[in-house]
Structures are given as C-alpha cells and as structure tokens.
Amino acid sequence: MIFKWKQVKNHRLMTKLIVTYIFITVIPMALIGLTAYNQYTKSIEEQVGENIPKLLEQAHEQINAYLNDIRQLPDLLYNSAQVIEVLRKDTFQTNSSLLQDQFIVNSYLTKTFINGGNPDILGVFILSKNRLFQSSKVSYTGFESIALPYGQDMDLNGKQAIILPNQTNLRFKDAPPYILLMRQITDTENRMNLGTMFIAVDMSSFKSIFEKINTKQQAQISLMTNTGYIIYHSNLQYIGRINKHLADYPKINGSFKTTNEDENRLISISRTGSEDWILEQSIPLKNLTERTDLVRNTTIIVFVLVVLLSTIISIFLAWNVSRPIHRLTSLMKKVEKGDFDVDLPIESSDEVGMLAKSFNSMVLEIKDLIKQNYQIKLQQKEAELYALQSQINPHFMYNTLETIGMAVEEDEEETVVEMVSLLGRMLRYSISNKEKVVTIDQEVQHMQDYLTIQKIRFEDRIEFYIYEKIDTNKYLTPKFILQPIVENAIKHGLDHQQNFRIEIFISSQMNLVKNREEVLFKIIDNGPGMPKEIVTQLTNELESDPLGKRDARFGLINVHGRLAMMFGEQYGLKIESQMNQGTEVIIVIPLMKLENLGIKMGGGGEGEDEKN
Amino acid sequence: MKRRVSLFLLLILFLAGCSQKPAYEIVYSSGEVKTQSETNEKRQVTIALVPKLVNIPYFNAVEEGAIEAGEDLGVHVIYRGPAVADADQQIKIINELINEKVDVIAVSANDPDKLVPVMKKAQSQNIKVITWDADTHSSSRELFINMVDPETLGRHLMDTLAWNVNEEGDFAIITGAESAANLNVWLNWIKIQRREYYPKMNLVEVTASDDDPHKAYIQAKQLLAEYPNLKGIIGNSSVGPPAAAQAVKEAGKSGKVAVVGLSPPNPMNEYLKINAAQVVTLWSPKKLGFLTVAIAANLIEGKKPYDRQDIPQVGKISVKDDMVIMGEPIDFTKENVDQYDF
Incomplete structure (x- = not known):
C-alpha cells in the first residue's frame, strides 16, 4: 500500500x-447513469409485472366463465x-328395446x-x-380406457371433474387439444345415480382468449x-x-422474475379459479426492456461524450496549471546552471502568475546581488591588478x-x-595603492609627474596644460582614472603628431536631473x-557592458x-572624437568632499596618512 | 497486508452471497395463495332439520335426502320431529336443539305463530334459523325454502282435477293441519283458479286431516257418503290422496270420483295403476331434504342463495326475496309412476 502510495x-x-x-466526473456520472437505467428498467x-396479472385475471375469468358454460x-x-x-x-x-333406448339417447345427444x-x-x-x-x-x-377403470360404480358425489388428455387414452382425429368434463x-x-356423462371440449377456442392477453410477441x-x-x-x-x-414458483398471484437462467424471464401467474388451474405468462426480460434500450444507448452515448469532454477539459485545466510550473522548472534549471537572462512571461494574475512574478523578481534580485557582490569584486580585483601592472609599466620604466641614463x-x-x-613620486603614488580614493590634486599631481617625464623624454614634442576650476584638494576621486586615458592619448598622438598637445580640465557641474x-x-x-x-562602437561598448570584454x-x-x-x-x-581633429574624453564622477571621506570610503584615511 | 486479506475475504463472502440468491424475485404480488391445508380447515357443523312430523312417507323421503346431503357435503345432520303434527312438540324439539348448540335449525312449521318465540330464541344464540316446506313469520327466520311456487302449485292442483272431471261437478278438499301456512296458501290458489276458470265446478267441503293418514281415510269415506254427487277429491297434503284413493277404491267408485292432490308416487303407485287415483303431484321430498341441508351448509360458510344458483345434484333454484323455490312440481300418472321411488 505504502509503496503504491x-x-x-x-x-x-x-x-x-x-x-x-476524471475520477470526480466519470464515477458520479457512471453511477448516476447506471442507477437511472436500473431504476427505469x-x-x-x-409496471408490466403489475399489469399482466390483471390481464391474466381477466383472461382467467373468461376461462372460468367458459368452463362454467361447459x-x-x-x-x-334433464330437459x-x-x-x-x-x-x-x-x-x-x-x-331391441336396448337398441331403441340407445337410438333415443344418441340422437338426443347429437341434436342437443x-x-x-x-x-x-x-x-x-x-x-x-x-x-x-x-x-x-x-x-x-x-x-374404453375411461370406461374400464371407472366402470359402472363411478360415484363423484355429484361433483364434476375434468379429465386431462394425459389421464386417458382417448384421442380424437387430428389430435385437437381437449379436456374431458x-x-x-x-x-x-329419486336421489339416484343414473350414470356418468363425459363431454370432450376442444381447447382451441382458448386461443382467442390467449391472444387477447398476448401483448408481447415473445x-x-x-x-x-x-x-x-x-x-x-x-x-x-407444449400442450400436454x-x-x-x-412447484418452486412463489405461491402468489402476481409477477416474479427468474434470476438464475441464461435468459431471465418475467413470469406472471394467476391462480384464481375453481379448478385450481394456473394461468401463466412468461416474457423474456430482454423483450420487456426493448424500449429502454434506446434510453440506455442514449445514456451511454451521452456518458461517453461527457467523459470525453470532461477528459479534454481536465487535460486542458491540468495542462494550464502544470505548464507554467513546468516552464518555471526548466527556467529554474537554466538559472541553476548560471544563466540569469531568463524571463518568465506573466500570463495571468492568479497564483501561477504571482509565482511567475515572484520568480522574475527573485531572479532579478539574484542577478543584482551577484553583480554587486561577486562580479564587482572580481572586476575590482582585475582593475587593481591592472592598475598594479600599469603603475610599474616596465616599458615606461625602461x-x-x-632617458635618465642619457641625461x-x-x-x-x-x-x-x-x-x-618625479619618478620617485610616481612610484610612491603607485605603491600606496591600498587606498582607492585620493584627493583630486593628488591624482592630478601624479598625472603632471607623468606628463613632465614624458615631456623631458620627448624634448618638447609634448605640451600639456592642466586647468583646475575647483579646489582640487578638497574633493576626492578614484585613483588611476586619468593615467590610462592620458597614456592612450600619448601613445596614439605621438605616433602621428609632431607637436602633441594635451589639455586636462577639471571642473564641477550641477546635474539637474540627478540633483x-x-x-x-x-x-x-x-x-x-x-x-x-x-x-560609436566604443560608446556602445561602454554603455552596454562596462565590465565586459578586454581588448586593446x-x-x-x-x-x-x-x-x-x-x-x-x-x-x-x-568619448568625442573627430578625424584629424583630436579626441575629447570626459570623465564624470560624483562630487565627493574630503570631509565626508570617513563616512564614504573606509580606506581613505590610510592613504592620507602616508601622503602626509 | 492484513487489510488486503480482509478485503479478499469480504469479496468471497459477497460472491457467496450472490450465488445464494433465490431463483425467483417477486416483482408484484396481489396476495399470497393459501395452501390446501388452510382452506380445508373446516369445523364440523351440525344442521338440524325439524319436520312437521316423522314416520310418514313424505318426511321419511325428506330425511333420506337430508342424510344423503350430509354425507356428500360432510356435515352432521340431525333429523328430529314430533310423532304428530303439533307445534308444541316442535317447540320442545327446537329447545332441545338449542341446548345441543347446533349450527342451523331448519323447521317445517306446523304453526306459523306459535313457533316464532322459540325460533327467535335460537337466533339470539347465534343459531341460523331457516324454514322449509312450511313457513313461519319472516321475522323469525333467515329464509324459507319452498318446494314450488305456491301459486303455480295451487293452480296446477285445480287444473289436474279439472282435466279428470271435464271441468264440472262437486269436489272436496282434504287438507292437512288447518294452521299450516303452506297448505292454506295452496288452498287459496286452488280456490282462485276455480273461480277464474272453472265456474261449473263447486267446492263442497274442505276438511283438515292434521296429516293423520287414518283420520284422512275416515274423512274421505265421510265425504263420499255425504256427497253422492261428488266428482273429485283434492288431497292438499301428502296424506290426503292415498286416503281418498283407498276410500274411492273401497266404495267401488274408481274412475268415477277423481282423486288428485299432493302425494309421493310410492304410496300412490297401486292406486294410479287401478285408476283409483288419476294424477298426483309432488316434488321430490328427497331433493327438498338435500337442498335444505345444502343451503344450510352454504349459510354457515356465509354464502346466501341467489337466483338461478346451481346447487350440485339439485339443479338450479330460484330465489324471490327471502324465499327459495326448489323447482317445478312433478305429475305422477300410471305411465311414469314406476320411474320414481319415494
């Protein structure tokens, strides 16, 4: 049992x-149908069982009347x-007188x-x-078979008796069914017995009585x-x-049905009558319920249709419920494998819809969390590694x-x-890379050092200008945000330009949208x-996947x-750039004040200590 | 596992129950049929017949018929009557029968008035009381079994005499007890018939024999002596015709004085053959005895007689109100008298 469960x-x-x-539709339907059909049958x-005995009773009365006449x-x-x-x-x-008597009586019998x-x-x-x-x-x-056993001294005490053909050898030509009264x-x-009279009566006239009550052919x-x-x-x-x-029949006037036969029958009997005769009518139940067959067939067809319909509806309903769940399962499997780019379409506002909604927001949440906790850290590490690499750029060092050697x-x-x-200061700035945030003037100083070295090296092929419109030692910036851009600019610029000029503007602005x-x-x-x-391609890359691919x-x-x-x-x-005109790179960061450093960035203080 | 086993057992029990289903299932029943023993359960009933008197051929024949019916119908029959046609004797006998707690008392009354109290007494003790042959007041009995229609009989008796006297001359009537109701009714119808059809006939005297054969014989002799022109005598009770025939025979007037009347054929056989009497009329007293017992037995079973009822071994009876009429009177002549034996 448990196993099955x-x-x-x-x-x-x-x-x-x-x-x-299917169970809750088919079983009640089947039960109702079956009960209805059974009740109808x-x-x-x-009804028939009640009506037929009445007919039989009538027929029996006719038979009794007929027998009475006989x-x-x-x-x-006596006439x-x-x-x-x-x-x-x-x-x-x-x-002669005996024969005369016989003539008298026989002719009277024939006549009468x-x-x-x-x-x-x-x-x-x-x-x-x-x-x-x-x-x-x-x-x-x-x-003779009648005459002999009874002989002369037949004494019926005045009563009548009916002799049936099986009790005598009397046979008429063409063997009509008869009874002998x-x-x-x-x-x-004189109160004397004169003899016995026998009247043989043809039973064929019962046929018409029987036909009247034979309502069913069978x-x-x-x-x-x-x-x-x-x-x-x-x-x-069957006569005779x-x-x-x-003997086994119930001792009733009425109807009963057989239960043990191949073809069960409804039997009605009438036992009324002075002769203790029994009138029986027997109809196969099958014939009786012939007319109910239509009802039964209709019921079965309707039943099958309803079952089919309910099956289809149940499949549809079940599919409706299970399909989103199934889809959810497959989506969950996808998420399990690390693909968070899933979206469960919300088709309804029922429980399943709510589930889909919750799932979607959950995936989104997970995605965000992963982004924040895992990927950001990974990228930071990578960035730091890069920064580390770029700090001690061996090429630049070399x-x-x-250049120093030549000098x-x-x-x-x-x-x-x-x-x-200058180099010493740059190295110092680079080495103290534990601090992620520095004041803007520190970053600018670093840049100035770099550019100065490059200027010395390339002997005035490089001009640079730094304009500070804000009080740079009061505000903060992440480290190494300028160097990669400047390096890049110099790398490309020196290859093509005899007099390369680079200008750095530092300003502040109020963003009204972000307030x-x-x-x-x-x-x-x-x-x-x-x-x-x-x-355009570069802009797209920046916008679409800032943490993504690595290339040149x-x-x-x-x-x-x-x-x-x-x-x-x-x-x-x-980035804004025009062919042969130059390139303009704009970096936007939020304005961070130095006095807020402690609150905003935990690592800030350390860097400042080293600087001082 | 246990549960499975018990389910299996339940299934087996269920199947076993199915196989023991009765072979017939009753659909509709308008009533059980009583078995033979129930219907045959019958109490021995006793039917008492009280004739006017015993030891005259007529009432002896009635007794034969009654005893035969008792045997045929399986009832006990008591046949008890006074030695002479006397109402007081009958009262005594009826009282005896009440004490014996019989089921039916059937009386042939000598006096319609005197018997009423004792018959009512019997009725009050749940005894069914009927009369036969001679009636009492209808209040004291359930029904009266008459042998023939009194009008038919009275008129017929007059006719038989008229045939034999060519419808003219004097005649006398010897009746039974003066108080007997049936005899007086017949007598009345005889007179009516004479008045209507036979103006030339003259009734000279009516004498009462009290159903005493000897007295009747004396009276017949007196009539013959008194009325030398007497053409005929009607015996209005069964003792009359034999006595009259004997007197006529002895007077040597056979064929000259016609004798008709009510008498069984046996006592008249000889007289009819020697023409001392011409026609006697009667019914079968045996049949009357039989019928009385048969109707009494039916009454006990609650079956009242009805018109045109066919009583086995009797034939059809007719019923007028509370009077049962057995049948038609039979005429006995010298031609057919040998056919009858009563």
Whole structure:
C-alpha cells in the first residue's frame, strides 16, 4: 500500500490532476447513469409485472366463465324426460328395446350437444348401467380406457371433474387439444345415480382468449393444472407437457422474475379459479426492456461524450496549471546552471502568475546581488591588478631610466635629479595603492609627474596644460582614472603628431536631473582622432557592458567600468572624437568632499596618512 | 497486508452471497395463495332439520335426502320431529336443539305463530334459523325454502282435477293441519283458479286431516257418503290422496270420483295403476331434504342463495326475496309412476 502510495505521489502533477478530474466526473456520472437505467428498467418491470396479472385475471375469468358454460352443458340432459326415463330404466331388457333406448339417447345427444349451440364440443359420452351412449363430431379411439377403470360404480358425489388428455387414452382425429368434463348424472328426484356423462371440449377456442392477453410477441402463455400439467399453451407443441418449475414458483398471484437462467424471464401467474388451474405468462426480460434500450444507448452515448469532454477539459485545466510550473522548472534549471537572462512571461494574475512574478523578481534580485557582490569584486580585483601592472609599466620604466641614463651621460644633473624625483613620486603614488580614493590634486599631481617625464623624454614634442576650476584638494576621486586615458592619448598622438598637445580640465557641474553635483575631467588632445564608427562602437561598448570584454581599448573600458561600478551606470566616461581633429574624453564622477571621506570610503584615511 | 486479506475475504463472502440468491424475485404480488391445508380447515357443523312430523312417507323421503346431503357435503345432520303434527312438540324439539348448540335449525312449521318465540330464541344464540316446506313469520327466520311456487302449485292442483272431471261437478278438499301456512296458501290458489276458470265446478267441503293418514281415510269415506254427487277429491297434503284413493277404491267408485292432490308416487303407485287415483303431484321430498341441508351448509360458510344458483345434484333454484323455490312440481300418472321411488 505504502509503496503504491509512493508511486502515486511520484506521478507528475498533470497526471494526478487529470486522474482526479476524471475520477470526480466519470464515477458520479457512471453511477448516476447506471442507477437511472436500473431504476427505469425496474419500474418498467414493476409496471408490466403489475399489469399482466390483471390481464391474466381477466383472461382467467373468461376461462372460468367458459368452463362454467361447459359445466352447464350436462344440465341439458334433464330437459328430455325421455332420455331421463331411459337412464332410469333397468338394463334387463331385450336387445331391441336396448337398441331403441340407445337410438333415443344418441340422437338426443347429437341434436342437443354436437349440433347444439357450443361448437367446441368434440364428443359426448354417457356411461349408464353398463350402457354406453355416445355422439361425436370426429372419430376417436380409446374411450374404453375411461370406461374400464371407472366402470359402472363411478360415484363423484355429484361433483364434476375434468379429465386431462394425459389421464386417458382417448384421442380424437387430428389430435385437437381437449379436456374431458366428467359429471355424474343424478336423478335429482329419486336421489339416484343414473350414470356418468363425459363431454370432450376442444381447447382451441382458448386461443382467442390467449391472444387477447398476448401483448408481447415473445410472451408464452400457458394454462396449467396445479400439478404443472400444461392444458393449453400459446405454443401448441407444449400442450400436454409438465411444467416442472411450478412447484418452486412463489405461491402468489402476481409477477416474479427468474434470476438464475441464461435468459431471465418475467413470469406472471394467476391462480384464481375453481379448478385450481394456473394461468401463466412468461416474457423474456430482454423483450420487456426493448424500449429502454434506446434510453440506455442514449445514456451511454451521452456518458461517453461527457467523459470525453470532461477528459479534454481536465487535460486542458491540468495542462494550464502544470505548464507554467513546468516552464518555471526548466527556467529554474537554466538559472541553476548560471544563466540569469531568463524571463518568465506573466500570463495571468492568479497564483501561477504571482509565482511567475515572484520568480522574475527573485531572479532579478539574484542577478543584482551577484553583480554587486561577486562580479564587482572580481572586476575590482582585475582593475587593481591592472592598475598594479600599469603603475610599474616596465616599458615606461625602461624608457624613463634610459632617458635618465642619457641625461647622466650628457651630464645634465638638474634633469636627472628632476626625473629621479618625479619618478620617485610616481612610484610612491603607485605603491600606496591600498587606498582607492585620493584627493583630486593628488591624482592630478601624479598625472603632471607623468606628463613632465614624458615631456623631458620627448624634448618638447609634448605640451600639456592642466586647468583646475575647483579646489582640487578638497574633493576626492578614484585613483588611476586619468593615467590610462592620458597614456592612450600619448601613445596614439605621438605616433602621428609632431607637436602633441594635451589639455586636462577639471571642473564641477550641477546635474539637474540627478540633483547632485558632479566632477568633470575633460582630457582633450590634438591627436589623430577616431572615425565616427569607432567612436560609436566604443560608446556602445561602454554603455552596454562596462565590465565586459578586454581588448586593446582596455584602458578606457577599465576606467569606465570601475567608475560605473563605484558610482552607478550614469557615471563613467564619454568619448568625442573627430578625424584629424583630436579626441575629447570626459570623465564624470560624483562630487565627493574630503570631509565626508570617513563616512564614504573606509580606506581613505590610510592613504592620507602616508601622503602626509 | 492484513487489510488486503480482509478485503479478499469480504469479496468471497459477497460472491457467496450472490450465488445464494433465490431463483425467483417477486416483482408484484396481489396476495399470497393459501395452501390446501388452510382452506380445508373446516369445523364440523351440525344442521338440524325439524319436520312437521316423522314416520310418514313424505318426511321419511325428506330425511333420506337430508342424510344423503350430509354425507356428500360432510356435515352432521340431525333429523328430529314430533310423532304428530303439533307445534308444541316442535317447540320442545327446537329447545332441545338449542341446548345441543347446533349450527342451523331448519323447521317445517306446523304453526306459523306459535313457533316464532322459540325460533327467535335460537337466533339470539347465534343459531341460523331457516324454514322449509312450511313457513313461519319472516321475522323469525333467515329464509324459507319452498318446494314450488305456491301459486303455480295451487293452480296446477285445480287444473289436474279439472282435466279428470271435464271441468264440472262437486269436489272436496282434504287438507292437512288447518294452521299450516303452506297448505292454506295452496288452498287459496286452488280456490282462485276455480273461480277464474272453472265456474261449473263447486267446492263442497274442505276438511283438515292434521296429516293423520287414518283420520284422512275416515274423512274421505265421510265425504263420499255425504256427497253422492261428488266428482273429485283434492288431497292438499301428502296424506290426503292415498286416503281418498283407498276410500274411492273401497266404495267401488274408481274412475268415477277423481282423486288428485299432493302425494309421493310410492304410496300412490297401486292406486294410479287401478285408476283409483288419476294424477298426483309432488316434488321430490328427497331433493327438498338435500337442498335444505345444502343451503344450510352454504349459510354457515356465509354464502346466501341467489337466483338461478346451481346447487350440485339439485339443479338450479330460484330465489324471490327471502324465499327459495326448489323447482317445478312433478305429475305422477300410471305411465311414469314406476320411474320414481319415494
């Protein structure tokens, strides 16, 4: 059980939902359909079961009436005083008078019974004091079988009896079904037994009675004695057989159905009647419910349609619920693998929509956090590494030392001293790279030193000017933001220009949009400039991915990236350039006051101590 | 695991339950059919017949019929009557029968008035009381079994005499007890019929024999002596015709004085054959006895007689109000008298 439950639990949500939907729609539908059909069938059975006995009762009454008529027949005998006189006579007579008596009685029987009002009479027999009087419509055999066992002394106590064909050998031509009514002829005046009269009655007239109650084609109607002997049957070949089940039938007037047969039947019986005869009608239940088949089929079709519809709806609903979840799962897997560039479209405002929304904001949050905590640090390390590398640029060192060496050879002591002291100051500035932020004048000093060395080295091919419009020792700037730009400018500028000039403007401005003050560094050279396409490309690179790729322009991008990282994307550098006109690089950083240093930047104080 | 086992067991039980379903399931029943033993449960009933008197052929024949019916219908029949046609004797007998707690008392009353109190007493003790042959007041009995329609009989008796005397001359009537209601009704109808159809006939005297054969014989002789022109005698009760026939025979007037009336055929057989009597009329007293018992037995079962009812071994009866009429009267002549035995 537990194992199975686990299996169930492990199924997909969609499967579970579909199964549940189908269960809660199909099972009630099936139950309702089944119950309705059963109830309908049952009510039809009950209705028929109630109606048929009434019909049977009527038919039974007709049969009883018919039998009553038959029973009256012997009374006709009393109408003839002559016949009664013959019957009262002694048998010790001459043959001629015996034959005369026989003639009298036989002709009366023929006249009254055979040619009389009742066409169903097959034959009439009178046994009286060893005499047999008879008259019959058709030829017959085997009447002796009745005459012998009963013989002369038959005493029915005045009652009537019905002899069935199975109790006698009497057979008529063409073997019509018949019953033999036996009745004692009593001399009511003398209170004597005159003999016994037998009237054979053709049962064929029952056919019309049976047809009236045969409402269904397949119904079988039979008239039985209480021992099960079938006196008459709608199917003539059953006449004379014994219904063995009769003894097991419920002892009721009414209807019941069989339950154990291949083809169950509804049986109705009527047991009313003076003869203890039983009228039975038996209909296969199948025929009875023929008309309900349409209802059943319709029900089944509707059921199948509803099941299909509900299945489709349930699949759709389940899919609707599980699909966003499924998509969420795959997106989560993507995020798990490190791809945070995912976006779950929000299609609805339900729980799933809210989930998608939360997921999206969560991914965004994660993305930001990663950016802040991980990537920024990584970039900073890289930047610092670069700065470190650029500080002790071996090329620059080599060139400077060579220049110093040349100056020593030429014995220019002043130049040597100046260069060594400049270089020394630069190295000192570079080495103290623990501090990330310095005052602007320190950065500018560093730049001045660098440019001075380059100027000495290139012997006035370089001119430079630094304009400070603000009080530079009061404001702060990140380290090494100018050097990569200036280095780059000199590198390109000296290759193409005989008189390279570089100007650095430091100013402040009020950004009205951001509502805060900014510091602007403008580095203008008269170098070869850049074509527009490259400027655009460069600008795009700066804007799109400040922390991204590394290439030849790494210097610029590194500066921009660091600034963006430190102050936000709105800060950084902009490049404007025109071919053969020069390049203008503008660096924008927020205005940071020295007195706020302690609060803003933890590492600031240390650098200042070293400087002092 | 345990749960699975118990489920399995439950399933087996369920299937077992299914297989034991009855072979027939009742859909509709309008009532159980009583078994044979229930319907046959019958109390032994006792039916008492009180004739006017015993030991005359007529009432002996009634007794035969009643006893036969008792055997055929399975009831106990008591046949008890006074030695002479006397109402007081009958009262005594009825009181005895009440004490014996019989179920039905059927009386052939000698006096319609005198018997009323004792018959009411019987009714108050839940005994069914009917009358046969001779009636009492209708308040004291449930029904009256009459042998024939009194009008038919009275008129017919007059007719039989008229046929044999050519519708003219004097005649006398010997009746039974003067108080017997049935005899007086017949007598009345005889007179009416004479008045209507036979103006030439003259009724000279009506004598009462009190159903005493000897007394009747004396009276017949007196009538013959007193009225030498007497053409015929009607015996209005069963003792009359034999006595009259005997007197006529002894007077040597056979064929000259016609004798008709009510009598069983056996006592008249000889007289009819020697023409001392011409026609006697009666019904079968055996049949009357049988019918009385049969109707009494039906009453106990709560079945009242109805018109055109077919009583087995009796035939059809007719019913007018509370009077049952057994059938038509039979005429006995010398031709057919041998056919009858009562």
